[in-house]
Amino acid sequence: MTVGSSVQGDPVAERREPVQVRGEVLARRRVGAYQLVEITAGGIAERFRPGQFVALSVGGPASALLLRRSFAVYRATPVGAFSGTVQIVVGVHGRGTEWLAGVRPGEPLDVVGPLGRPFRLPAAPTGCLLVGGGYGSAPLFSLAEALRARECRVDFLLGAGSQDRLFGELEAKRTAGAVAVCTDDGSVGRPGTVADALPDEIERTGAAAVYACGPMPMLRAVGAVAASYGLPCQVAVEESMACGIGVCMTCVLPVVGEDGVTRMSRSCVDGPVFEHDRVRWDDVGTVPADALGAIS
Amino acid sequence: MTLATHPVKMTTDLAGAVLPNPVLTASGCAAAGRELQPFAPVSTLGAVVTKSVTLRPRAGRPTPRMAETPSGMLNSIGLQNPGVDAFLAHDLPWLAEHDARAVVSIAGGSVAEYAELARRIAPAPALVAVEVNISCPNVESRGEVFACDPLAASRVLAAVRAEIPAVVPVLAKLSPDVTDIVAVARACADAGADGLTLVNTMLGLVIDPDTMRPVLGGVTGGLSGPAIMPVALRCVWQVHAALPSVPILGVGGIRTGLDALQFVLAGASAISVGTAVFGDPSAPVRVLAELETALGERGFAAVADAIGYAHRDAGVELVVPPPPAPAGDPARLSAAAGARPSWRLGEEDVW
Numbered sequence: 001m002t003v004g005s006s007v008q009g010d011p012v013a014e015r016r017e018p019v020q021v022r023g024e025v026l027a028r029r030r031v032g033a034y035q036l037v038e039i040t041a042g043g044i045a046e047r048f049r050p051g052q053f054v055a056l057s058v059g060g061p062a063s064a065l066l067l068r069r070s071f072a073v074y075r076a077t078p079v080g081a082f083s084g085t086v087q088i089v090v091g092v093h094g095r096g097t098e099w100l101a102g103v104r105p106g107e108p109l110d111v112v113g114p115l116g117r118p119f120r121l122p123a124a125p126t127g128c129l130l131v132g133g134g135y136g137s138a139p140l141f142s143l144a145e146a147l148r149a150r151e152c153r154v155d156f157l158l159g160a161g162s163q164d165r166l167f168g169e170l171e172a173k174r175t176a177g178a179v180a181v182c183t184d185d186g187s188v189g190r191p192g193t194v195a196d197a198l199p200d201e202i203e204r205t206g207a208a209a210v211y212a213c214g215p216m217p218m219l220r221a222v223g224a225v226a227a228s229y230g231l232p233c234q235v236a237v238e239e240s241m242a243c244g245i246g247v248c249m250t251c252v253l254p255v256v257g258e259d260g261v262t263r264m265s266r267s268c269v270d271g272p273v274f275e276h277d278r279v280r281w282d283d284v285g286t287v288p289a290d291a292l293g294a295i296s
Numbered sequence: 297m298t299l300a301t302h303p304v305k306m307t308t309d310l311a312g313a314v315l316p317n318p319v320l321t322a323s324g325c326a327a328a329g330r331e332l333q334p335f336a337p338v339s340t341l342g343a344v345v346t347k348s349v350t351l352r353p354r355a356g357r358p359t360p361r362m363a364e365t366p367s368g369m370l371n372s373i374g375l376q377n378p379g380v381d382a383f384l385a386h387d388l389p390w391l392a393e394h395d396a397r398a399v400v401s402i403a404g405g406s407v408a409e410y411a412e413l414a415r416r417i418a419p420a421p422a423l424v425a426v427e428v429n430i431s432c433p434n435v436e437s438r439g440e441v442f443a444c445d446p447l448a449a450s451r452v453l454a455a456v457r458a459e460i461p462a463v464v465p466v467l468a469k470l471s472p473d474v475t476d477i478v479a480v481a482r483a484c485a486d487a488g489a490d491g492l493t494l495v496n497t498m499l500g501l502v503i504d505p506d507t508m509r510p511v512l513g514g515v516t517g518g519l520s521g522p523a524i525m526p527v528a529l530r531c532v533w534q535v536h537a538a539l540p541s542v543p544i545l546g547v548g549g550i551r552t553g554l555d556a557l558q559f560v561l562a563g564a565s566a567i568s569v570g571t572a573v574f575g576d577p578s579a580p581v582r583v584l585a586e587l588e589t590a591l592g593e594r595g596f597a598a599v600a601d602a603i604g605y606a607h608r609d610a611g612v613e614l615v616v617p618p619p620p621a622p623a624g625d626p627a628r629l630s631a632a633a634g635a636r637p638s639w640r641l642g643e644e645d646v647w
Contacts, residue, residue, distance in 0.1 A: 017334040018334055018335075019334065020334075020335050020576075020577060020578055057575060057576070064366050064367040064522075065364065066364070066367065066368065066369060066521050066522070066551075066571060066572070066574065066575040067362075067364050067369060067574055067575055068574065068575055096364075110576070112335075112577060239359070240359070240360055240362060242362050242364075242369060242371075242574045243573070243574040243575075243577070245331050245332075245335075245577055246327060246331040247325060247326050247327045247331050247332065247573060247574070247577075248325070248362070248371070248373075248574050249324075249327075249347075249356065249361070249373045249376050250359070250360075250361040250362035250371065250373065251359075252356070252359060252361070252376070253359070263355075264355045264356060264376055269331065284359075285358060285359055285360075285513070286358045286513075287355045287356065287357065287358050291355045292353050292355060293352065293353030293354040293355035293356075293376070293377075293378075293379065294355040295354075295355070
């Protein structure tokens with residue numbers, strides 16, 4: 001962001017400012033081990049670009065859970081019978097997601113979004129391989145649409161621990177060129193991880209760019225394989241966030257800037273999408289001694 | 297409540313800083329204001345209390361830096377900030393351009409560092425007050441927490457006060473993790489602090505039952521949120537009772553207008569909304585509206601009249617609150633209003 005800039009008078013920037021809206025659960029259904037939740041959230045879908053996320057209040061008005069839960073947007077529908085909706089995929093990890101996985105249609109939900117930096121798209125038609133782990137694949141489907149709109153070939157590689165934790169296999173098969181699937185337990189597709197399968201898929205599809213979303217160890221491994229083929233790779237990271245809007249400083253990870261300096265960057269506003277080779281994967285969870293402002 | 301109430305004068309004087317309203321952000325919970333702008337325009341806030349700035353950039357502590365706790369959270373950010381040069385070059389000018397008032401929080405490792413920081417920020421635009429963070433629990437050594445020692449605290453405050461123009465108030469931000477907060481408060485006031493920010497987070501710990509190790513990378517962290525509000529409120533109460541002429545910026549777990557009202561009644565001239573912003577980025581604006589309504593409903597013409605009102609002697613009622621009545625029961629409301637002449641009715645009120 002330009003220092004001292006103001007979005008006032010800049011229609012594009014204004015349109016991209018996040019909004020806070022009182023939404024409502026429109027529908028919820030089970031998809032494998034996950035819950036797909038559709039929320040009316042006027043204004044958010046209109047601003048959304050693939051890779052961005054929303055931050056939700058959980059637990060209702062008397063909740064003792066104060067912090068927002070952030071979810072990658074699976075699908076955003078700007079215009080429709082319900083004035084704009086977003087869909088998210090919820091996996092249960094704790095009390096907040098447990099509550100969300102049980103919401104009923106009509107439940108009010110306070111939604112902030114769209115948040116974060118989106119995926120950057122190739123300037124010219126490019127073969128893109130989209131790699132998803134578990135429900136981390138959710139944001140890849142709106143990305144695929146945006147890529148196809150730019151005449152990019154889109155192929156998928158989806159992986160998970162087991163078949164019920166795969167997300168979007170059928171949709172990928174309906175819409176994409178090649179779709180490869182793998183599971184850790186071999187319950188469907190090739191046994192092993194997406195990183196194991198990635199060399200074959202890069203060679204088979206001839207992809208020139210890789211996009212990945214899923215757990216941090218997977219992102220690290222996928223990016224390393226992409227790099228070994230000399231392919232650019234963007235990843236959407238998962239870090240624990242309290243606010244999602246850039247004020248709490250909890251979701252940081254060491255990222256090398258354009259100037260070569262490592263900073264503890266916020267995954268909510270500087271990410272969640274990063275170039276894989278900018279993230280110092282060995283040092284995630286630490287403050288590297290050469291990071292700007294590290295205590296020497 | 298749908299009670300229409302008299303407009304309340306919300307201007308407040310925080311130790312000499314005249315603010316359009318008493319609702320501020322809290323240091324470390326709003327960065328330098330810019331990220332809140334889409335949700336809570338900075339010009340509408342009493343002031344933006346910026347995240348503590350240090351002389352040099354600070355990378356902070358390793359992750360995980362946050363653990364959610366019942367009605368609260370633990371953080372160990374470790375004062376991550378870009379350093380005073382970047383802060384003065386980027387953050388304060390932005391606040392000035394957007395018609396915000398800035399309460400600049402400074403944090404140092406020595407008296408000399410605090411003094412140097414004060415010198416650097418003294419001429420800055422938008423500066424309406426300085427908050428001296430002598431109570432961050434997330435420093436490498438708990439021994440550096442000046443607010444745990446009245447003498448150390450007073451040295452820092454005297455050094456900062458000497459560097460800041462007299463028209464700009466200096467606030468000392470104190471820790472609740474002390475045996476006698478009044479003693480620390482008195483030492484700061486005697487050393488020249490114009491006011492006090494009460495309180496910083498309390499030191500806490502969460503252990504992950506699966507890994508059986510502390511959750512936070514920094515092991516311990518600062519507890520904030522509604523969980524600490526009664527503690528914060530008690531500190532405001534005790535200090536206001538002992539030092540009624542020392543203005544207080546109240547902070548700790550405020551998430552509604554009625555929470556803010558409690559701090560004002562306990563003796564705060566203004567309040568900061570902190571952790572609530574993480575869950576609701578527009579919380580400061582909402583708290584302000586709710587506080588104004590709450591004051592009006594209780595018959596206060598100005599927020600200034602409510603400061604410390606909970607300390608009044610038994611039997612003394614400067615304003616008489618109306619009895620609780622269900623909304624939409626006009627007969628009961630008008631009867632109550634008629635029986636209590638000190639309950640001010642707005643001209644536009646129609647029961």
